[in-house]
Amino acid sequence: METNRPLPKTAALIVNAQSRKGQALFRDARAKLEARGIELVAAHAITDPKTLIPTMRETVKSGVPMIIVGGGDGSLSCTVDEAVKEPVVFALLPLGTANSFARTLGIPLDLDGAIEVIATGRRRRIDLGMIDGDYFANCAALGLSPMIGDSVPHKLKRYLGRVGYLIWAIWCLIRFRSFKVIVTDGETEHRVRATELRIANGRFHGGVELIEEAGVDSGEIVIQAVTGHAKMRLVWNWFASYFRLPSRSDKVVSFSGRQLEVRTIPPLKVSIDGEVLARTPVTARVAERAIEVAVPRAGALPA
Template structure:
């Protein structure tokens, strides 16, 4: 149900000929509670006909998008990467363009797209109207924007509680990672792609669709979210402490240079483990192994900054 305050904002900003925007702000995201009540006014003042809908539970985002698909021209989602993930299925199905208000902890999708991380500047990008088509990853039929992983990151997703993120922000990742690394154990997996099959002993298998993940790490130095490929890496080492030596490599996407890291680029992957293991996608546990990954090229339209004109 739409609140009386939201109904008032919708009427105030409804004018003929203005783009109709469905606005969904996750009040439970790190900064969402602070802007949930003001997002309608912020966007309405930039020429949009705003309809604000309550979405305190991110699980209902795609349903809301489907419900209002024939009444709006675009969808604006405020939240973190988990919130964007929850909206992905509805966006793919309806083909409505996505405007992003980055209100989470890592905001990795926003970073991949080159979006400003301040609310006002992000709203300006949406109002400017420039769009791009981006790929979406899929694991066992479920979409993800940034990365899906098995092993350390899945354990990290469980340890990185909402309270930890709200209190420490991006430093919460480091705190949770220290907890996970203390008890990390390698596991056996089979990785299959067009390049062949490999049996590995690994601490983590990660499959990236975008560029950034995990609060600013880079999946691969030349990774793009519009190249119709996925990028896999596998951490094939027995001692988790060595990851500390590789920290800078992860930040710039050059961890593939280490001999303990397997790196593969392909359109599809299968990852099989002896026992089912959880799969973390965009910070949320969404499925378990065996896991089939594939890329959905140009599956979502999104508002991005207009590219700077190239020099003559």
């Protein structure tokens, strides 16, 4: 839900300096925000990941009207919990590898473009997803994605970005096996064999538009499964989705609702916006209109 209220001109900046671009761009971002008329009452370059959430929590408590978080999807997902139902605008600088949340909101991926949104954009109240009690911004996943995220070498991710992810994904794919999924919507139990399961609040996962029916203001969570045993079916789904081929929806099934129960055989790790934080069985639900975010002036999320 978009409003006509302008964005605040006073803000705090929190940048995860461990993200791929964070350390290099912190000073640049600070200077450019101030040059565009944003008064920064505080600016934090986080070098110890353990201090990211406490810093966000204390900044929210300070009463600043807007908090700008710079980092990847994992940084955004773990800090967004602190902004839920609080009178603060959550703005973002996409400094990560995939930047799926920024893509969902239509925010430019370059620093200047993202700062322009913060300086001239509008507010929009959006839904968040939840895995058990953990809020997430964009997408959770089971299968190959957690396997990659839980084991990818940090330097490979930091210096090679999406190419590094691809190299590691190929290595993980060799060892990967399909699994059984049971999704329950409260009335009906659905059973499928899958190579990947996506629990989506937004349309992007890994920087690729995969879940077209998901939306951050739909009031529902979407679960999408790439069905079958064959690993190459998953590879083809990603390839076809990346190039937006008509066959991208082949062998894919989706379920949606306000709350869905997910079990797998065997139990599997769950990555939440790129960070492995849970294990099946889990309950996925939508948190409607949970936070207010900064979006471009044009206001329309991708259709």
